[in-house]
Amino acid sequence: xxxxxxxxxxxxxxxxxxxxxxxxxxxxxxxxxxxxxxxxxxxxxxxxxxxxxxxxxxxxxxxxxxxxxxxxxxxxxxxxxxxxxxxxxxxxxxxxxxxxxxxxxxxxxx
Amino acid sequence: xxxxxxxxxxxxxxxxxxxxxxxxxxxxxxxxxxxxxxxxxxxxxxxxxxxxxxxxxxxxxxxxxxxxxxxxxxxxxxxxxxxxxxxxxxxxxxxxxxxxxxxxxxxxxx
Numbered sequence: 001x002x003x004x005x006x007x008x009x010x011x012x013x014x015x016x017x018x019x020x021x022x023x024x025x026x027x028x029x030x031x032x033x034x035x036x037x038x039x040x041x042x043x044x045x046x047x048x049x050x051x052x053x054x055x056x057x058x059x060x061x062x063x064x065x066x067x068x069x070x071x072x073x074x075x076x077x078x079x080x081x082x083x084x085x086x087x088x089x090x091x092x093x094x095x096x097x098x099x100x101x102x103x104x105x106x107x108x109x110x
Numbered sequence: 111x112x113x114x115x116x117x118x119x120x121x122x123x124x125x126x127x128x129x130x131x132x133x134x135x136x137x138x139x140x141x142x143x144x145x146x147x148x149x150x151x152x153x154x155x156x157x158x159x160x161x162x163x164x165x166x167x168x169x170x171x172x173x174x175x176x177x178x179x180x181x182x183x184x185x186x187x188x189x190x191x192x193x194x195x196x197x198x199x200x201x202x203x204x205x206x207x208x209x210x211x212x213x214x215x216x217x218x219x220x
Binding site: 032034036041042043044045048088090092094095096097098099100101102103 | 143151154160165208
């Protein structure tokens with residue numbers, strides 16, 4: 001059965017800290033890895049990764065994928081209170097099927 | 111930026127009733143998805159849809175569920191005989207890699 005595990009489950013940091021969120025998977029027929037941010041309602045897209053070792057960056061956020069070791073990380077530098085949210089990763093397997101992890105709840109204190 | 115819309119935002123129904131949840135995906139997208147999220151739990155894949163047919167479906171998507179693209183713009187999820195455990199947020203997403211989520215429909219089954 002396909003499985004996605006995120007760690008830590010929750011994290012409390014202070015503004016300005018750097019955080020690393022982890023996502024590991026056991027998914028057959030890998031296609032892509034997606035990262036989302038979920039605040040009050042719907043997930044909003046952050047990154048899509050398909051190739052190992054290529055870092056994707058957007059402002060203070062970056063992500064990288066390791067297909068050999070079966071994990072991905074999401075880094076957030078210089079955290080702000082607006083980064084407080086649940087961060088979700090989802091692994092694409094088979095033909096357009098995405099398996100989500102349980103998420104990491106990040107709280108950034110002022 | 112174009113967005114996915116969903117109606118209604120909240121639906122309350124009695125156990126055993128049928129509900130139809132509606133989504134209007136982004137106009138030039140060809141891939142559509144339905145997910146659900148039970149309160150406090152992870153996002154769960156239900157079904158993906160491409161070229162007017164189901165691409166993949168999860169174990170959750172049993173005979174109680176069906177999807178349709180009735181008129182070339184709407185994308186619907188029908189739940190035939192609702193159960194208490196169907197209470198959840200239902201999200202529609204569009205684009206090939208499930209990038210754009212709609213705001214969700216909160217379904218409450220009483």
